[in-house]
Amino acid sequence: METRMTQARVRRSDLEWRWPHRFAPDLAPLRCARPVVLPCCRKPDAWLNLQGMKDFELYQQILGLVEPWRVESVTLKPQEREIEVRVGFADTLWGCPQCQQRMQIHDYEERRWRHLDSCQFKTIIVSRVPSVRCPEHGSQTVAVPWAEKYTRFSRLFERLAIDVMLECSITGACSILGMSWDEADGIKQRAVKRGLARKVPAVMARLCVDEKGMGRGQDYLTIVAQVTEQQTTVEYVGEERNQASLDAFWEALTAEQLAGVEAVAMDMWEPYVRSTLAHLPGAASKIVHDPFHLVKYMNEAVNEVRKSEHRRLQAQGDDTLKSTRQLWLYGMENVPAKHAQRFAEVKELNLQTSRAWAIKEVFRSFWFCPGAKPAERYFGKWYAWAIRSRLAPIKKVARMCKAHLSNILTFFVHHLTNGPIEGLNNKIQGLIKKAFGYRNKERFKSDIFFHLGGLDLYPAQ
Numbered sequence: 252m253e254t255r256m257t258q259a260r261v262r263r264s265d266l267e268w269r270w271p272h273r274f275a276p277d278l279a280p281l282r283c284a285r286p287v288v289l290p291c292c293r294k295p296d297a298w299l300n301l302q303g304m305k306d307f308e309l310y311q312q313i314l315g316l317v318e319p320w321r322v323e324s325v326t327l328k329p330q331e332r333e334i335e336v337r338v339g340f341a342d343t344l345w346g347c348p349q350c351q352q353r354m355q356i357h358d359y360e361e362r363r364w365r366h367l368d369s370c371q372f373k374t375i376i377v378s379r380v381p382s383v384r385c386p387e388h389g390s391q392t393v394a395v396p397w398a399e400k401y402t403r404f405s406r407l408f409e410r411l412a413i414d415v416m417l418e419c420s421i422t423g424a425c426s427i428l429g430m431s432w433d434e435a436d437g438i439k440q441r442a443v444k445r446g447l448a449r450k451v452p453a454v455m456a457r458l459c460v461d462e463k464g465m466g467r468g469q470d471y472l473t474i475v476a477q478v479t480e481q482q483t484t485v486e487y488v489g490e491e492r493n494q495a496s497l498d499a500f501w502e503a504l505t506a507e508q509l510a511g512v513e514a515v516a517m518d519m520w521e522p523y524v525r526s527t528l529a530h531l532p533g534a535a536s537k538i539v540h541d542p543f544h545l546v547k548y549m550n551e552a553v554n555e556v557r558k559s560e561h562r563r564l565q566a567q568g569d570d571t572l573k574s575t576r577q578l579w580l581y582g583m584e585n586v587p588a589k590h591a592q593r594f595a596e597v598k599e600l601n602l603q604t605s606r607a608w609a610i611k612e613v614f615r616s617f618w619f620c621p622g623a624k625p626a627e628r629y630f631g632k633w634y635a636w637a638i639r640s641r642l643a644p645i646k647k648v649a650r651m652c653k654a655h656l657s658n659i660l661t662f663f664v665h666h667l668t669n670g671p672i673e674g675l676n677n678k679i680q681g682l683i684k685k686a687f688g689y690r691n692k693e694r695f696k697s698d699i700f701f702h703l704g705g706l707d708l709y710p711a712q
C-alpha cells in the first residue's frame with residue numbers, strides 16, 4: 252500500500268475535517284502525530300494532518316532546503332517501512348561545479364539518498380539531479396545541498412554513521428543503522444580520506460614510534476603518533492617495521508617540521524634508530540627509549556627465568572611456581588589483595604625467579620631518579636647487580652640497556668611519560684580485538700586513522 256500526499260492534494264477542507272463520532276465515538280479524544288487515513292471517510296483518500304503542518308513543509312525545514320530546491324511530495328510506504336521525500340527544483344540557471352559559471356540545465360538523472368530516519372521509518376530523499384554542459388569542463392552534475400558527491404547518503408546520515416562506527420564495530424553499526432557492511436565501510440573509508448585531505452602540515456614537538464602486529468601472522472605496521480598534553484594522535488602508518496618504513500615518514504616532513512621535533516620515543520629497535528639518526532637533525536639527543544618499552548623487556552626476562560625454573564622444579568615434583576606467571580609481572584604496589592599473601596610467601600623463597608623479580612622492581616625505580624646524572628649513577632649500581640645475577644635473560648636485557656644508555660638517559664631531559672604511549676598501544680590492541688584480527692593491511696591502516704588519527708571525519712555541513 253502506498254499513500255501519497257502532495258501539495259496539490261491537501262486542501263483546507265481536508266485539514267478542517269473532523270473525526271466522525273458516529274463511527275467510533277470512544278476514539279474521538281485521540282490525537283495522532285502523523286497523518287492517518289480514516290476508515291469509512293466520505294473522502295477515502297484524504298489525509299488529515301492533525302498538527303496542522305503539512306508534511307512537505309516539515310521536511311522542507313528539516314532538510315534545510317532553500318530555493319531553487321523544494322520538497323514536492325512526501326510518501327509513506329508502510330509496507331517497506333519507508334518515507335520517500337521527493338525533492339524538486341524551480342527553473343533556474345545552474346552553476347558548473349568546477350568554475351561556478353551559470354548556465355541552463357542540460358540533462359538530469361534521478362538519484363536516491365538515505366537520510367536520517369523519521370521515527371522508525373527509513374527516510375529516502377529522491378531527486379532528479381541536473382547536469383550542465385560547461386564549454387570548459389564538459390558535462391558536470393551539479394552539487395545537491397544535502398549530500399556530498401558520489402554518495403548514496405545524506406550528509407547528516409553520514410555524520411550519524413560515523414558517530415556510531417566510532418563507538419562500535421562495523422557489524423554493530425550495520426545492525427543499528429540497517430545498512431550493509433559495504434555501505435558502512437564506504438562511509439568509513441570516505442571519512443578517513445576526507446580527514447587526511449584536510450590535515451595541514453604542523454610542527455609536532457613530541458612523537459612516538461612503534462611497531463604493531465596485525466593480530467594474524469607476522470605482518471607489521473610502523474606507527475608514528477604525536478603526543479600532546481591533550482591527546483595522542485596517529486600521524487603516520489607505514490608498511491613493515493624496517494628502516495624504509497620509518498624513512499618515508501621523515502622524508503614527508505617539511506624542513507620546519509623536522510626542526511620542530513624535540514623528542515621521539517621508541518623501542519631499542521635498530522632500524523628505527525638508524526632511520527631517525529639519518530633524517531632528524533640532532534637525533535642523538537632527541538631519541539628516547541621510554542620506560543614502556545624497557546619495562547616490557549624486563550618483564551619478558553623475568554618470565555623466561557620463571558619458565559625455566561618452573562620446568563626444573565616440576566621435574567623434581569615441586570609445584571611452587573605453578574600459576575604464578577602474572578604475579579611476577581605486577582609492579583610491587585599493584586599486586587591484588589587476594590594474591591598478596593601467596594606472593595609474599597613465594598617471593599621470600601630462595602628462587603631465581605624472586606631474584607629476577609627484585610632486579611626488575613629496582614629497575615622500575617630508576618625512572619624516578621631526579622635527573623640524568625643521578626640516574627646514570629643509579630643505573631651503574633643496578634647494572635653491576637644484574638650482571639652478577641647469573642640469570643641469562645636478565646643479563647641480556649641489562650647489556651642491551653647499557654648499550655643504549657645515552658638514549659635512555661634522554662628520558663630525564665624530555666620526560667616522555669608512559670601514559671600516552673601505553674594508552675595508544677591499548678587502543679590499537681582494542682581495535683585488533685574488535686575486528687578479531689586484521690587480514691587486510693589497508694583496512695587496519697584506515698581503522699587506525701579513523702579511530703586514532705584525531706581527524707575531522709565529518710562531511711562539510
Ligand SMILES: [Zn+2]
Nearest residue numbers: 347350385388
Ligand atoms: Zn565549468
